[in-house]
Amino acid sequence: MPSDLFSDLAAEHEERLELAPEAILLRGAVKAESPELFSAIMDAARISPFRHMAVRGGFRMSVAMTNCGHLGWTSDEKGYRYSTLDPETGKPWPAMPPLFAEVASRCASLAGFADFEPDACLINRYKPDARMTLHQDKNEVDMSRPIVSVSLGLPATFLFGGMTRKERPRRIRIESGDVVAWGGAARLTYHGIAALAEGDHPLTGPFRYNLTFRKAG
DNA sequence: CAGTTTCA
DNA sequence: CCAG
Numbered sequence: 092m093p094s095d096l097f098s099d100l101a102a103e104h105e106e107r108l109e110l111a112p113e114a115i116l117l118r119g120a121v122k123a124e125s126p127e128l129f130s131a132i133m134d135a136a137r138i139s140p141f142r143h144m145a146v147r148g149g150f151r152m153s154v155a156m157t158n159c160g161h162l163g164w165t166s167d168e169k170g171y172r173y174s175t176l177d178p179e180t181g182k183p184w185p186a187m188p189p190l191f192a193e194v195a196s197r198c199a200s201l202a203g204f205a206d207f208e209p210d211a212c213l214i215n216r217y218k219p220d221a222r223m224t225l226h227q228d229k230n231e232v233d234m235s236r237p238i239v240s241v242s243l244g245l246p247a248t249f250l251f252g253g254m255t256r257k258e259r260p261r262r263i264r265i266e267s268g269d270v271v272a273w274g275g276a277a278r279l280t281y282h283g284i285a286a287l288a289e290g291d292h293p294l295t296g297p298f299r300y301n302l303t304f305r306k307a308g
Numbered sequence: 309c310a311g312t313t314t315c316a
Numbered sequence: 317c318c319a320g
């Protein structure tokens with residue numbers, strides 16, 4: 092248990108906000124400018140580069156994505172799925188860095204979800220104007236495990252809705268180092284990210300990165 | 309909304 | 317319907 096990996100990253104999160112039952116925002120749970128986290132993202136992207144995946148209908152997403160871990164989330168004109176191989180490289184996704192697993196597990200624990208061992212980390216890169224429309228994470232086999240989402244770089248407006256697309260989502264400002272975790276009754280909550288504003292972050296420059304940890308398989 | 313896919 |  093290399094729990095020291097996280098202690099270097101842990102910031103005193105001064106705020107624990109309950110967005111809904113079993114949906115927790117941990118403000119500043121992770122250092123806002125962690126070179127370790129950032130370079131781990133860059134390492135993964137050297138093996139499986141960021142790409143703009145297609146969705147059904149042939150549109151391309153404004154968010155650039157890659158993955159690490161045993162399973163990676165992918166989208167193409169046929170739909171969504173998790174795969175052990177990166178369709179772009181034909182090779183396995185880069186391994187989950189121990190630091191990532193540690194961050195995910197510790198933050199899940201802080202949010203009230205014990206024993207979280209993710210096998211998938213979707214890495215999203217937002218540039219100004221990139222957005223993620225409201226959606227549910229429902230391609231995972233085991234819905235009893237939470238989703239843990241870590242923000243790094245430019246701030247964003249997190250959209251957190253309800254169990255139906257109809258419900259008007261709350262708009263929550265999230266910044267580098269903020270972590271949102273949702274599971275249990277909130278596991279299938281519709282969520283998204285509003286169009287990113289321009290900016291310049293000391294660690295990530297013009298980008299926002301988001302690590303989304305799941306137990307997918 | 310428009311375009312696609314999927315399936316009743 | 318819908319991670320556009």
